[in-house]
Every structure is written in C-alpha cells, then in structure tokens.
Amino acid sequence: MTATLAALLIMPSTAISIERLSPEPVHTQAGPVVGQLLSRYHYRDQSLDEELSRKVYDAYFEALDPERYYFLEEDLMEFRHRDDSLAQELRSGRLDTAFDIFARYRQRVEQRSDFARDILDTSLDFTTDETFDPDRREAGWAESRQELDEIWRKRIAHDALTQMMSGRQWDEVRESLQGRYQRVATNLEQYDAEDVFQAYMSTWAGQFDPHSSYMSPRRSENFDINMRLSLEGIGAMLSSEGDFVEVVELISGGPAANSGQISSGDRIVGVGQEADGIEDVVGRRLSDVVDLIRGPKGSTVYLRILPDGGDGRERTIALERNTVELEEQAAQAEVREVEREGETLNIGVITLPAFYADFEAASAGDEDYRSTTEDVRRLLESDKLAEIDGLIIDLRGNSGGSLEEAVRLTSLFLNDGPVVQVNRSNGRREVLRDTSGQALRYTGPLGVMVDHGSASASEIFAAAVQDYGRGVIMGNQTFGKGTVQSLVGLDRFGVGDANTTTGRLKLTIAKFYRVNGESTQLEGVTPDLALPSPFTSDESGERAADRALPWNTISAADYRRVGTLDAHLDELRVRHLDRLSTEPALISVAREAELLREERRETEVSLNEEVRRATMEARDQARLEATNARLAAYGRPLLESLEDKDRDELPDVLLDEGVEVLGDLAVLMASDRSLLKAQGAAAN
Structure with a gap:
C-alpha cells in the first residue's frame, strides 16, 4: 500500500x-x-x-x-x-x-x-x-x-x-x-x-x-485548492498512513521545501500555533490536520516531526505559512567558477524548481507571460550568462509540471526534432515536438543534474538531452513517473442529481516514452555520472510503489543524435570517479548518505531507554563528524552540535562536482574545436 x-x-x-x-x-x-x-x-x-x-x-x-x-x-x-x-x-x-x-x-x-x-x-x-x-x-x-x-x-x-x-x-x-x-x-x-x-x-x-484513485466531493475540493495554491500552508502534499499523517511530496518553492527541515516520508505527529502549544495529531483524520496547518499568510505553524527512518526521535520545526507563488518556482541563474589549465572558467547554473506556465496570461494573448521556457531564454540572453563556458540545468527535486514546457525547453538546446512519445490506452501514439519555431539559444557544453525527486516533465527533458547526446546527465536515478492521469467527474455519467455533489475518478490513460523508445515509467532516467545519494534505486519513487505500471519499450521516434557528448563521456567518467574517491568534500557527502541509508535499513529499535539513548547519541556523533568533514573541506567553521546545522550555510557539494564535470567537458570540447581548426588549416 x-x-x-x-x-x-x-x-x-x-x-x-x-x-x-x-x-x-x-x-x-x-x-x-x-x-x-x-x-x-x-x-x-x-x-x-x-x-x-x-x-x-x-x-x-x-x-x-x-x-x-x-x-x-x-x-x-x-x-x-x-x-x-x-x-x-x-x-x-x-x-x-x-x-x-x-x-x-x-x-x-x-x-x-x-x-x-x-x-x-x-x-x-x-x-x-x-x-x-x-x-x-x-x-x-x-x-x-x-x-x-x-x-x-x-x-x-x-x-x-x-x-x-x-x-x-x-x-x-x-x-x-x-x-x-x-x-x-x-x-x-x-x-x-x-x-x-x-x-x-x-x-x-x-x-x-x-x-489512480477515487476522490469524494470533499477530497475533490481539497485537490482543487492544492492545484490553485489558493490557501496558505506549508507547501506539502500530505496523506494518512495508519494512524499517522505522512509527508508525500514537497512543493518546490514552498515553505517546507525551502526550509530543508522536512522530507518526504517524514510523519507529522503534532501541530501548534505556538511553540508551547503543540497538539498531538496522531489518530486525527487527515482533513483535520490539514486545517490545523493552514492559516493566515505570514503566520507561523509549529510541527512536531518524526523523521523517516532514524532512531525514532521527534523534533520540532517552525514554518512560516505562505502560498507557493510563481516567482518562487521561477528559474534562477548563478555563475560558478572552476580552474582548468591555469584559466578560470565560468559555469552557468540555472535552477528549475518546476515546469510552470501562466496559462491565463498566455490565453489572454500576453506575449510576455511567465513560463519556464521564456524565463530560461531570458536568462540565457542576460548579461549574467553572456560569457559562460558551460551550463548546468539543475532539476534536483523538480517533480514536474507542464508537459508543454518540458517540450518547449528542449528547443533552446536542440534543433527541431521529437522530444517525447505519448502512448494512450486506446493505442493511439503521439510524438511531441516544439512547434513554436524558436531558435537555439545555447550550443555550448551542457549538463543536467537530477535526483530521486526529479519526476515527470523533468524526466522528459533529461531523457531528451541524454538520447540526443546533447549533454551529460549527473545525479541519481530519477523518480520514474511516466504516466498521464485524467480527472473524470461522475456526474457526466448520470450519477446523482441536481442536488447531489458527486466525486471524481482520477485514472491513468497514457504512458510517456523517450525518443529512443524506452519508457520513463518505473525506471526513470539513469544518469551518465552517479552522485552519492541517501536512497537506493529501489526504495524511492515509482519503484517503491505497489501496482506501478511496468517499464517497456516501443519503436523509436525518427530522431538523430547530436553526439556532442559521445567522444568525451568515458573521460568525464574517469575524472569524476577519481574525484569521488579523493576529494574530501565528496567523501564526506558519501559518508552522510551512507549513514542515512543505514538508519533507514535498521528499522528495528530497542525498547531499553539506555540503549535507545546511546544509539541516538552515536548516530548524532557520526552525522556531526560527517557534516564537519564537509565544512572542513571548504575551510568553514565546524559545528559543535547538529542543532547548529543550517542547510542554507552548508556547501552544495554535489552542485560543485557538477561544475567540475562541466569544466572538464568545456576543456575537452575546446580541444575538439582547436583540433578541427588545425586540421582545416593544414588542409588549406
């Protein structure tokens, strides 16, 4: 279940x-x-x-x-x-x-x-x-x-x-x-x-x-509220699991995701409007807990969390209620530097929390409407990214969104061609490509970062980049959600009457397939270069779900590989593996991930208070040492306890490794261009 x-x-x-x-x-x-x-x-x-x-x-x-x-x-x-x-x-x-x-x-x-x-x-x-x-x-x-x-x-x-x-x-x-x-x-x-x-x-x-599920009228209303993001909360999808309320998904740009203090799989065991007034909610119905969490925008809600795995110790966090605004989900850019062969290379990083579009503005004919593709295009044309030597599209934690935007975004990096295939339950197959006619905006070295939270539209974009050989995919195996759902109101079929509110059925009607013919369902996208992860491939995402539709293949679409990456992937992998085994920061992150995997595997706990406390303290010490090793690798001050840990102040080691990879790719591709130029000169 x-x-x-x-x-x-x-x-x-x-x-x-x-x-x-x-x-x-x-x-x-x-x-x-x-x-x-x-x-x-x-x-x-x-x-x-x-x-x-x-x-x-x-x-x-x-x-x-x-x-x-x-x-x-x-x-x-x-x-x-x-x-x-x-x-x-x-x-x-x-x-x-x-x-x-x-x-x-x-x-x-x-x-x-x-x-x-x-x-x-x-x-x-x-x-x-x-x-x-x-x-x-x-x-x-x-x-x-x-x-x-x-x-x-x-x-x-x-x-x-x-x-x-x-x-x-x-x-x-x-x-x-x-x-x-x-x-x-x-x-x-x-x-x-x-x-x-x-x-x-x-x-x-x-x-x-x-x-697929049935939604009662009451649950349908809550579903619509979540889709409109019209009530203030913490930006999380919740469900019931036994007597507990569990976090299923964090919404990119929301208070919960931005805090870094709560993860999918965590259980909410208490809710309060004041730090000293937290009410136990174990055994409460889901709708009641949601009502307690929602409140005026800008107000604070206190949650008592039982983390997924671990030693069963509760902790209290404070979140400021807010709506998830489009601006908070919008693409953002930064530039990071990396040294190669005595030169400083500039690597652009565009972070995409979601694939979004302001559909109302687009329908109204607003040519400047906000969307993932338009925002990324503006960033690529901005002064900030004008002199970059490589580019990373960061899709970590991006659970999807607009399919159309995933398709359109690829056209900024690839010439016209199919992006994804959709196979419907009635056997009809559709090949989707961008038909807007927009020109390429970036042709240089490209990387895409993904993790177990990258799903749906994220997987479609990453798969297209990989299948065309346009860029290097870095991170972890993605979520594996390769299906399409439709909402059907039962009143359309004569259920109820004018005085009766009926429910809706959400059912899966189609599957996504890559241009190479492989489904993104279940298997997702496997990265070219793997990064440390606290999750194994079979315990997260679609692979951990009951009755998930299987992975399979269909015939490939008519497409041609760009092959930009083909000649360099082996060398990139050699250099990447060398850093994984020698760089202190990467070793520390791998150790942190290993500790979290061990805690989730060891679900059995002692009922002896002294043993439980000793286990808790030993785990705290191990996590503290791993975190301090990460900080030491960057020359940062060390923590005295885990309570001093602030996610915003911890270096993003995995992104930094992505920058290193793009630095390698930029040098290798520059060598190709120099060689071609020399060959051309010799021929003349």
Whole structure:
C-alpha cells in the first residue's frame, strides 16, 4: 500500500456505539460507473473478474489497517467467502462487503484504544532487552488477541520512548499518549458513508496503478485548492498512513521545501500555533490536520516531526505559512567558477524548481507571460550568462509540471526534432515536438543534474538531452513517473442529481516514452555520472510503489543524435570517479548518505531507554563528524552540535562536482574545436 493510496483510506469513521453506516443511493449509482471507467479506459487492460476481486479484498484490509495494528487473521477469514464476488457486487451497485468490513474495523479500533489506555495506567519497563519494528507494513496479521496485545504493548513502549528521547517526562508522555489512543477511537465518529465509499473505490483504482484513485466531493475540493495554491500552508502534499499523517511530496518553492527541515516520508505527529502549544495529531483524520496547518499568510505553524527512518526521535520545526507563488518556482541563474589549465572558467547554473506556465496570461494573448521556457531564454540572453563556458540545468527535486514546457525547453538546446512519445490506452501514439519555431539559444557544453525527486516533465527533458547526446546527465536515478492521469467527474455519467455533489475518478490513460523508445515509467532516467545519494534505486519513487505500471519499450521516434557528448563521456567518467574517491568534500557527502541509508535499513529499535539513548547519541556523533568533514573541506567553521546545522550555510557539494564535470567537458570540447581548426588549416 503506497502512502498516497493510504491517504484516501485511513480516515476513521464512527465509533461502535454509533449507528452502523450504510451506502447512500448515490454510492450504489457511482460504484458500477467507477468499475466501468477503470476496466474500459485505464491504461492497464484489466477485467473486473474473480482474480481482481480477490486482490481488492486483501488490499481493502491493508488500506484500512496498513500496519496490521487492528485486524486479526480471523477477520480476514470471516469474510473470505465473499472475496471472489466483489466485482459482481460492484457491477450491480452492492457495497455490503465494504461496509461490513469497515464495521469490523471500527470495532477493532475501539478495542485497541481501550487496551492501550489500560496499559498506560500500569507502569512500563524501559530496562528490558526487547526490540520493536514500528514498520509493520510487510508483517503478517496477528493470529490471536494475545499476539496483538503483545504487539501493542511494544508499540506503546516505543511511542513512549520516542517522546522521552525528545526530553519529555513520563507524566507528560503518559498524558499525551492517553489522549492519542483515545482520539484514535473518538475520531471515528467523524466518518460518514462517503468516506467508506471513497476508501473502497480507491482500493479498486489502486489495483490498476498507484496514481489512480477515487476522490469524494470533499477530497475533490481539497485537490482543487492544492492545484490553485489558493490557501496558505506549508507547501506539502500530505496523506494518512495508519494512524499517522505522512509527508508525500514537497512543493518546490514552498515553505517546507525551502526550509530543508522536512522530507518526504517524514510523519507529522503534532501541530501548534505556538511553540508551547503543540497538539498531538496522531489518530486525527487527515482533513483535520490539514486545517490545523493552514492559516493566515505570514503566520507561523509549529510541527512536531518524526523523521523517516532514524532512531525514532521527534523534533520540532517552525514554518512560516505562505502560498507557493510563481516567482518562487521561477528559474534562477548563478555563475560558478572552476580552474582548468591555469584559466578560470565560468559555469552557468540555472535552477528549475518546476515546469510552470501562466496559462491565463498566455490565453489572454500576453506575449510576455511567465513560463519556464521564456524565463530560461531570458536568462540565457542576460548579461549574467553572456560569457559562460558551460551550463548546468539543475532539476534536483523538480517533480514536474507542464508537459508543454518540458517540450518547449528542449528547443533552446536542440534543433527541431521529437522530444517525447505519448502512448494512450486506446493505442493511439503521439510524438511531441516544439512547434513554436524558436531558435537555439545555447550550443555550448551542457549538463543536467537530477535526483530521486526529479519526476515527470523533468524526466522528459533529461531523457531528451541524454538520447540526443546533447549533454551529460549527473545525479541519481530519477523518480520514474511516466504516466498521464485524467480527472473524470461522475456526474457526466448520470450519477446523482441536481442536488447531489458527486466525486471524481482520477485514472491513468497514457504512458510517456523517450525518443529512443524506452519508457520513463518505473525506471526513470539513469544518469551518465552517479552522485552519492541517501536512497537506493529501489526504495524511492515509482519503484517503491505497489501496482506501478511496468517499464517497456516501443519503436523509436525518427530522431538523430547530436553526439556532442559521445567522444568525451568515458573521460568525464574517469575524472569524476577519481574525484569521488579523493576529494574530501565528496567523501564526506558519501559518508552522510551512507549513514542515512543505514538508519533507514535498521528499522528495528530497542525498547531499553539506555540503549535507545546511546544509539541516538552515536548516530548524532557520526552525522556531526560527517557534516564537519564537509565544512572542513571548504575551510568553514565546524559545528559543535547538529542543532547548529543550517542547510542554507552548508556547501552544495554535489552542485560543485557538477561544475567540475562541466569544466572538464568545456576543456575537452575546446580541444575538439582547436583540433578541427588545425586540421582545416593544414588542409588549406
């Protein structure tokens, strides 16, 4: 179960004392329509049959309880006789099984809430040699209440130690956890039939691919708000994962991304409007947490974060609420210097947080409308970049945006030719190229920097540069999102009436393919030169998602390689690998990345307070030493503790290595030109 899908599925509903929920007439209308749209128009050609029914059955339990804290194995067995008939039920508009399973979920949550609060009334032992793995997404279902009791006893001890590691005293911790576990049950009272329907329909959609989902009217409204960026917040896409709210994606240019203090995969466990008034939000429904985070522009929100991986220690950060303005996502340029053969070379760097366009201004006929391509063109023609010897396009963390802008941007660096192929679910294939007729703006040495957060439109641009041999790609394997989604309102198919607001289905209808015929889906773009990363290729991006569409190939488009890079890539790689093994700054960054990978791998934690604290201190010391090694390599003052760490003051070692690579490429290409000139003179 992916975090994004779980976001739609975990919001609790009514407690067991509340009247049992039942589907409303609009749901019995909408269910068959959702099924038909998925089976007819989704890119994955998949029938609503018994095999899919069985997958949906298991996935629905996992969606409601992704970390296996509530259901027992006997619950799955009790309803198992219906598992192969769910498709038939859906086609006929019957949703009994979904609501029956949810009723059992509601019952189990209340039982666990009571058990947890009873445990907290007793004393907990933090001197044992026990361990606990809080990541239970791959665990089996408990076979008995006794087994689940033991799991919960350890979870409670872990939750308590997590707060104690942040300096809180036991009485405060116990009060906090009592409220947390009570809230898990009482928040069920906010659930309604639409929430259950959304959970179940999204389970069906999620069996087609992780980017397809059903959005209730309420969730549709929130989706539109995010797209318009019309409410002030922290600039992050959030979802629910079990009882927690998880950060799925940071929006480029937003407060969260700019702070450098929060990452995708982190969990938000507390929200406050004052530093001393942070409210625990574990067990709260996602919409409530979002409402707490939103507020007036310029005001401050305090978040208590449980970082992804690590030792389970919470930390508090402060973010100033703001909208993500176009200006904050706009392309920006700088020039960096690098020494080569006794000369100083100027390497331009254009940072692109997103692929954007002011569509309203363009539609109104404004010739000076803001867009990625127009802004980059202006920068290339500016005095700042007038005398550069090489250029880097920095797409790290760029999660995409406008497909049209990705296509148009390539024309600043490549002559007319295809950029990307789009293959639709109906078999129709389209080859996209820039048709604006704009001229080349830069023909010199080119590099593109990418990382695991570079997705969609970023991958299309980087892939085109790589396939044409126009420039060197540096960084890490990209996200691997090579699919296209469409939003379909169910009211178009006769669902509901004039007095009913209906939901929407988001479904995948097409895939992107590079001009060489390879899909960007799943595999993304593999860099020519790899840089240190805290992530392995299979634990981030599309490759970590359930039911992701596969990578495949189609026939190549009609294109011709420029080949600018071909003669020099091997030499660039030799020089790059030499610096990776000898340059202190790069060695320190590789060590920092290794430490983060180790922390994520070691998900099991000690339930002994002394051992937990010692582990935490050892990790802090290792991270401090690696960070200071980076600072020392630049002659910067060293830190006394990690609390003094400011991301804005840390040198960007990876970008500096990119500049080194472009310096090498500039010299090699200059040698080519000199050789050609000499050969031409000799011929004359």
